[in-house]
Amino acid sequence: MFKAIGTFGRYLALMGRVFSRPERMRMYFREFIAEVEKLGVNSSGIVILISLFIGAVITVQIKYNIQSAWMPQWVVGYTTREILLLEFSSSIMCLILSGKVGSNIASEIGTMRVTQQIDALEIMGVNSASYLILPKIAALMFFIPVLVTFSIFFGIIGAYMTCWFVGIMTATELESGLLHDFNPYFVLCSYIKSLFFAYIIASVSAFYGYTVEGGSLDVGKASTNSVVSCSVLILFADLVLTNMLSA
Amino acid sequence: MIEVQGLCKSFDGKVVLHDIDAFFEAGKTSLIIGQSGSGKTVFMKCVVGLLQADAGNLSYDGRDFLRLSKREKKNLRKEMGMIFQSAALFDSMTVLENVMFPLNMFSSKTRIEIENRAKFCLDRVNLSEAYLKYPDELSGGMQKRVAIARAIALNPKYLFCDEPNSGLDPKTSLIIDELILDITREYHITTLINTHDMNSVMGIGEKIIFLCEGRKEWEGTKDDVVSSSNKKLNDFIFASDLFKKVRAVETKDGK
Numbered sequence: 001m002f003k004a005i006g007t008f009g010r011y012l013a014l015m016g017r018v019f020s021r022p023e024r025m026r027m028y029f030r031e032f033i034a035e036v037e038k039l040g041v042n043s044s045g046i047v048i049l050i051s052l053f054i055g056a057v058i059t060v061q062i063k064y065n066i067q068s069a070w071m072p073q074w075v076v077g078y079t080t081r082e083i084l085l086l087e088f089s090s091s092i093m094c095l096i097l098s099g100k101v102g103s104n105i106a107s108e109i110g111t112m113r114v115t116q117q118i119d120a121l122e123i124m125g126v127n128s129a130s131y132l133i134l135p136k137i138a139a140l141m142f143f144i145p146v147l148v149t150f151s152i153f154f155g156i157i158g159a160y161m162t163c164w165f166v167g168i169m170t171a172t173e174l175e176s177g178l179l180h181d182f183n184p185y186f187v188l189c190s191y192i193k194s195l196f197f198a199y200i201i202a203s204v205s206a207f208y209g210y211t212v213e214g215g216s217l218d219v220g221k222a223s224t225n226s227v228v229s230c231s232v233l234i235l236f237a238d239l240v241l242t243n244m245l246s247a
Numbered sequence: 248m249i250e251v252q253g254l255c256k257s258f259d260g261k262v263v264l265h266d267i268d269a270f271f272e273a274g275k276t277s278l279i280i281g282q283s284g285s286g287k288t289v290f291m292k293c294v295v296g297l298l299q300a301d302a303g304n305l306s307y308d309g310r311d312f313l314r315l316s317k318r319e320k321k322n323l324r325k326e327m328g329m330i331f332q333s334a335a336l337f338d339s340m341t342v343l344e345n346v347m348f349p350l351n352m353f354s355s356k357t358r359i360e361i362e363n364r365a366k367f368c369l370d371r372v373n374l375s376e377a378y379l380k381y382p383d384e385l386s387g388g389m390q391k392r393v394a395i396a397r398a399i400a401l402n403p404k405y406l407f408c409d410e411p412n413s414g415l416d417p418k419t420s421l422i423i424d425e426l427i428l429d430i431t432r433e434y435h436i437t438t439l440i441n442t443h444d445m446n447s448v449m450g451i452g453e454k455i456i457f458l459c460e461g462r463k464e465w466e467g468t469k470d471d472v473v474s475s476s477n478k479k480l481n482d483f484i485f486a487s488d489l490f491k492k493v494r495a496v497e498t499k500d501g502k
Contacts, residue, residue: 023352023353024351024352024353026351027351027352115333115335115338116331116332116333116335117335117336117337117338119297119329119331119335120329120331120335120337122297122324123295123297123324123327123328123329123407124324124325124327124348124349124352124353124401125321125322125323125324125325125327125353126352
């Protein structure tokens with residue numbers, strides 16, 4: 001318990017350094033652009049692929065295991081859309097990203113720590129915490145709505161694929177469900193939640209990387225710990241945010 | 248000029264540096280020598296401010312480092328250059344970008360001027376052919392030379408080198424030593440070097456401080472090293488191959 005409080009205190013202290021005035025805005029902006037590409041654009045492929053398959057699998061599961069003769073045809077499309085909007089495209093997608101992006105951030109910063117690159121920045125008079133972490137947080141929070149949009153869009157395409165290529169139902173039946181009782185607020189909820197999750201992924205992973213002590217084994221441990229902590233925090237934040245946004 | 252008085256540092260109750268006094272002049276290379284674990288790196292980290300000393304005074308040309316505000320410390324850091332044992336180059340950047348980094352961060356020059364300055368520094372360390380290479384494409388000696396170029400990019404007043412010859416062959420070590428000595432004299436820099444390489448001691452050691460178990464055991468010049476009567480220093484220096492040969496020749500000559 002005391003260890004957890006201590007860790008949280010160190011995290012807050014680090015964030016205090018991260019959110020201080022940048023030395024040279026031009027250099028931070030350059031890093032921001034690089035991070036948008038590295039953390040955001042390069043994650044698009046995996047988000048699209050997973051969303052396509054999950055959209056298809058949800059549709060198949062609901063069609064074969066939930067729908068019955070007593071239920072209207074639109075149930076499959078309606079349920080698929082609600083799952084994609086409310087949980088998959090924000091929470092589950094961010095859980096997946098915490099594995100890819102989180103471990104990338106923790107290992108990159110951790111390696112810089114053990115190879116004294118962070119010390120080199122400090123000696124130059126650069127606020128290393130801010131220079132290394134702030135662009136990552138900003139880039140992921142900036143790009144996550146795009147990834148959420150991709151996830152929703154390709155999840156629905158995946159659902160359509162079950163109609164076009166497997167023929168479990170007609171595309172018109174699916175479409176009637178997708179359009180049934182649509183509430184645009186759920187899309188907004190998805191974006192809001194994803195912004196919080198993006199902050200958790202970038203800041204917590206960076207904290208684990210920045211505070212590494214030792215060698216390459218410790219970088220590996222930090223990377224694993226960052227993914228575990230991010231996942232737990234995302235699930236916890238999901239519960240709190242869902243309650244707040246749904247109330 | 249750097250002045251250190253009564254510097255102490257401990258980790259978890261274990262004292263690593265005991266009450267160290269030292270004085271480092273501008274335009275001269277001062278070497279901190281000692282066995283591995285003697286406290287050389289901790290001493291240097293305390294001097295540059297990467298570690299907070301438990302007690303003592305530290306002055307950079309009359310500026311009391313431990314009492315400077317954050318902003319003043321930051322400004323002072325811009326006058327420091329450091330060469331790390333591992334070179335610590337930014338591996339996501341090319342050689343030229345590495346050297347341009349401190350200039351981009353802190354100088355108000357134009358991009359062309361910054362690039363010219365970085366190229367000048369790289370030419371100074373004879374690396375004009377490696378501008379566009381990445382650190383992992385360079386040999387250990389070349390990486391150290393890039394680190395030197397990066398360290399001098401902002402015209403530092405103080406240069407710190409933590410075991411600059413570590414992992415290098417004797418010939419490359421000599422090149423690095425000569426480069427550090429030339430730069431120190433050319434730009435009138437206060438240079439501190441951590442080393443346990445006796446070739447460096449005899450080559451560029453204008454002032455030598457010997458640390459043993461966290462205490463300053465001996466201080467003098469390279470000419471005094473061989474004739475010193477300090478037993479711990481003698482045990483340390485005569486353990487090296489170079490000095491074993493010196494001693495053998497002296498014994499043979501009947502000295």
